[in-house]
Amino acid sequence: MILFTFYALYAHGYALILVQPGKTDNGLIVSPSFPGGDATSLTATPPSTPASTSTPTSDASASVGGQTPTPGSGQYKDGTYKGDSVDAYYGLVQVQAVIQSGQIADVQFLSYPNDRQNSVRISAYATPILTQEAIQAQSANVDIVSGATLTSQAFQQSLASALAQAKN
C-alpha cells in the first residue's frame, strides 16, 4: 500500500491531505474553513519522498522560516517560525508554525485574504482524519441519558408564550 501525501496552500487555509487508494471521500480532510471566501488551490507540491507512516502530522515537510527539518524524521526544532508571505491571488497568506517537543503544535495565520480587523485567531492546523459512522439505536440499558432535552425546551417555549399573553 502506498500512501501519497501532498500539501496544497489554499487562499485561506493550509490543508494536509492524506489520500489512500480505495479510501472514500471521508478520507479527505481539510482545514477549518473561514467565514467568507472559497478555497482556491494555489500550488500542490508533492514531497520528495513518499510518507512511510499513516500519521498525518509526522511527515509535514513544509519549510518554514528558512528552517528545513530533517527529511523523513518528523522532528523539528522547538520554537515559532514565520512562513513566507505568499500571494494567494485574492490576497496574501502568511502562516506561523509553533513547534513543541519536536512536533507541530499549532499553525496560525498571520494574514489571510479579506481579513477583517479583529483579534480572532483562527487555527489553521489540520486535524487528523476523524472517524464517521451512521448513528444506530442501541439498547437503552443505561443509568442516565445525555441529550439536548426537548422536553425542557418545549416547556420553556410554552411558558414563554403563556407569559407573553399574561403581560399587561
Add this chain to the structure above:
Amino acid sequence: MPVIIEIADANAKQADFDKIFSHFEYVDGKFNVFKPSSEISLINGGKIPEREYSSDMRKIFSLAEQTKLETNGYFDIVTPNGSYDPSGIVKGWAIYNASKLLDADGFKDYYVYAGGDIQTSGKNKSGGPWKVGIQNPFDQKQVVKTVLLSGEGIATSGSYVRGNHVYNPKEKNKTIKEIVSLTVIGPNVYEADRFATAAFAMESDGIKFIENLKGFEGYMIDEKGIATLTSGFENYVEQH
C-alpha cells in the same frame, strides 16, 4: 429544567438530596431567563445596574467572558436581540457546584444530572462506571451510543427539529442547521458544558475544535444522522 441525582451509597438520606435540589432552586431563581423575577431577567430589563450584581452573577459573567476568549468568540452569552442568556454556562457550573457539595459530604459514587448534562463520580450500584447514553437527536426515546464514565462530565448541545435554541454568535441571523447535536466529555461537567455550547455554534467545525482541545472528546451528529467522533472518543465507548 429536570434535575436527577443518584447517589450509589446506602447512607444517602433525603436531606442529602434536598440540599442539592435547593442548590438548583437557588440557581434557577437567579439565572432562569424565563422567570421574570430572576436576577438575570431584572438585569435584562434594565432594573439592576452592574455595580449591584450579586457575586454569583459577577462570577458567571466573568466565566462567560473567559470562555468567549478561549473559543474565539464562539461562546457568547449575548443573544441576537442583545439580552443576556448565560444558560450555556450556568447549567454546567450549577451541576459542578452540586457535585462539590456531595464531595464535601463524603459521597464518592453518584451522578448529578440537569437539563441533559451530567457530572459523574465513582461507580454505579453494580460496581462499574456509570453508563451514560447519548440521546438520538431525532428520537428522544432512543440512545445511539453508550459511554462509561467515572469522574468525567458530559454535556450535549443541540438544536431542535421544530426550531433552534442555539445560534451562531458570529452570524447572528443564521440558525444552526448542518449539525443537530454535539456531545462533549471532559474532566468535569462545567468544562464539558461551556465547550459543547461553543463548539456547537461552530457547526461542522465544532468537532475539530474539540479534537484540538486536550483532555476532551466529542461526538457530533449531523442533520443526516452521520456522527463524527474525536480520535479518543472510542476509549469511553462501552465495548461488547
